[in-house]
Amino acid sequence: MKMNQRTWNTTELSMNTIMPTQLMVAMNLSCQMYTYRGVPLIKNPFDFALYHLLLWNLKPRTILEIGSFSGGSAAWMGDLLNTYGIDGHVYSVDLNPVTWIQHPRVTFLGGNAQQLEATFHDAGLRSLPRPWLVIDDADHSYASTAAIMKFFHPYLDAGDYLLVEDGLSHGGVVKAIQEFWVQHQTDYEIDSDYCDFYGYNMTCLVNGFLRKLTPAAYGQSQSAPNSQAFVL
Ligand SMILES: C[S@@+](CC[C@H](N)C(=O)[O-])C[C@H]1O[C@@H](n2cnc3c(N)ncnc32)[C@H](O)[C@@H]1O
Numbered sequence: 001m002k003m004n005q006r007t008w009n010t011t012e013l014s015m016n017t018i019m020p021t022q023l024m025v026a027m028n029l030s031c032q033m034y035t036y037r038g039v040p041l042i043k044n045p046f047d048f049a050l051y052h053l054l055l056w057n058l059k060p061r062t063i064l065e066i067g068s069f070s071g072g073s074a075a076w077m078g079d080l081l082n083t084y085g086i087d088g089h090v091y092s093v094d095l096n097p098v099t100w101i102q103h104p105r106v107t108f109l110g111g112n113a114q115q116l117e118a119t120f121h122d123a124g125l126r127s128l129p130r131p132w133l134v135i136d137d138a139d140h141s142y143a144s145t146a147a148i149m150k151f152f153h154p155y156l157d158a159g160d161y162l163l164v165e166d167g168l169s170h171g172g173v174v175k176a177i178q179e180f181w182v183q184h185q186t187d188y189e190i191d192s193d194y195c196d197f198y199g200y201n202m203t204c205l206v207n208g209f210l211r212k213l214t215p216a217a218y219g220q221s222q223s224a225p226n227s228q229a230f231v232l
Contacts, residue, residue, distance in 0.1 A: 001189055001190050001191075001192045002185070002189065002190070003177075003178070003181040003185070003190060003207065004185075006190060006192075006201075006207055008167070008174055008201075008206060008207060009201065010168075010199070010200055010201040010202060010206070027044060027045075028044075031043065031044050035072065036072045036073075036075065036076045037072075037075065037076075037079075039070050039071055039072035039075060039101065040069060040070040040072050041070070041072030041073050041076055042069060042072075042073070043073065044204060046197075046198050046202055046203055046204075047203055047204055047205065050194050050197060050203060050205075050209075051077070051080075052080065053194065053197070054133070054161065054163075054194060054209075055077065055080050055081070055084060055086070055133070056084055058131055058133060058161060059084070059086045059088070059131070060081075060086070060088050060131050060132060060133040060161075061086070061087065061088045061089070061128075061129035061130055061131060061132075062088060062089060062091070062128040062129055062130070062131075062132045062133070063077055063081075063088060063089070063090040063091070063132070063133045063134075063135065064091050064093075064132065064133070064134045064135065064152070065077070065090060065091070065092040065093065065135040065137060066093050066094075066111075066113050066116070066134075066135065066136050066137060066138045066144075066148050067092075067093075067094060067113070067135075067136070067137035067138035067139070067165075068092040068093065068094035068097070068098045068108055069094065069137075070098065071092065071098035071100070071101040071106075071108060073092075073137070074090045074092035074098070074101075074103070074106045074108065075101055075103050075106060077090050077106075078090050078103045078104070078105035078106040079103075079105075081105050082105065088105065088129075089105050089106070089107065089128075090103075090105055090106045090107070091106075091107050091109060092106060092107070092108050092109065093108075093109045093110070093111040093113075093116070093119055094108070094109075094110065094111070094138075095110070095111070095112060096110075097109055097110035097111075113136070113138040113139065113144040113147055113148050114143060114144055114147040115147075116147070116148065116151040116152075117151065125155055126155065126216075126218060130157055130159070130160065131157070131159050131160050131161075132155075132156065132157070132160040132161070133160070133161050133163065134148075134152050134156065134160070134161065134162045134163065135163045135165065136148040136149070136162070136163065136164045136165060137165040137166070140165065140166045140169075140170040140172065140173050141170075141172050142171075142172030142173070142175050142176050143172075145164060145172060145173045145176035145177070146176040146179065146180070148164075149162065149164070149176060149177075149180045150180075153180075153184065153187070153217075154216060154217045154218060155216055155218075156212040156216060157212060157215055157216040158212055158213055158214055158215050159211070159212065160211075160212045161191070161209065161210065161211055161212070162188070162210040162211075162212065163205055163208055163209055163210070164176075164177055164205060164208035164210065165204060165205055165208065166204050166205070166208075167204070167205065167206035167207060167208050168201075168203070168204045168205075168206050169204070173208075174206065174207075177207060177208065177210075186213065186214065187212060187213055187214045188210045188211060188212055188213060189210070189211050189213055190207050190209060190210060190211075191209040191210070191211045192209075193209075194209040195207060195208070195209050
């Protein structure tokens with residue numbers, strides 16, 4: 001669905017409508033308290049379920065998560081890859097890289113959302129198997145959101161997904177998506193199958209499930225399939 005066909009609220013079944021404020025506050029607090037295999041994982045129940053659906057449907061070979069926090073979401077997605085029989089790998093980046101979790105399908109990296117070229121080598125990134133699922137779950141500022149979208153755009157191929165977390169509560173995220181959309185109107189669609197699964201934009205990823213429609217737009221340099229993907 002085109003961005004200009006969508007509003008930014010959650011009108012039909014907004015979280016505020018179906019839940020009293022106290023319950024909303026409790027749920028937000030609960031999300032901060034939730035753990036997966038004993039490790040904090042910050043997702044509300046709706047998005048937790050939507051990620052399950054998306055991983056099964058997309059079967060990503062590469063997941064690039066910006067914003068690891070405690071590593072719970074990366075470890076959970078690594079487990080889901082195993083559960084679903086997907087031969088994929090999660091690369092999770094944070095200013096404070098996770099060192100306390102080892103998972104065969106997860107690599108934790110240090111890096112800054114606003115300087116991702118310092119974390120990912122161009123040729124190595126291009127060699128990662130498709131389809132990709134890129135997740136922006138960093139600081140939810142305008143600057144970081146815009147930088148992440150801009151960085152990954154040329155690498156994303158048709159069918160890959162770019163998920164932008166937390167437009168529900170961060171105006172900077174909404175502004176960044178809107179600006180990105182103006183620049184790339186024909187390159188992406190908003191996948192309403194996920195955004196609206198539980199009701200219109202009933203997700204923290206308000207208009208934030210973007211599916212790439214056009215091929216990756218690499219420069220002329222050739223990829224080096226076996227090169228090191230990351231600056232370590
Ligand atoms: C919302 S938490 C990530 C939650 C995690 N993905 C989950 O679902 O449990 C945001 C994380 O982004 C990291 N972060 C903040 N600004 C960043 C930046 N500029 N670059 C990389 N990571 C950043 C923080 O250190 C924090 O761990």
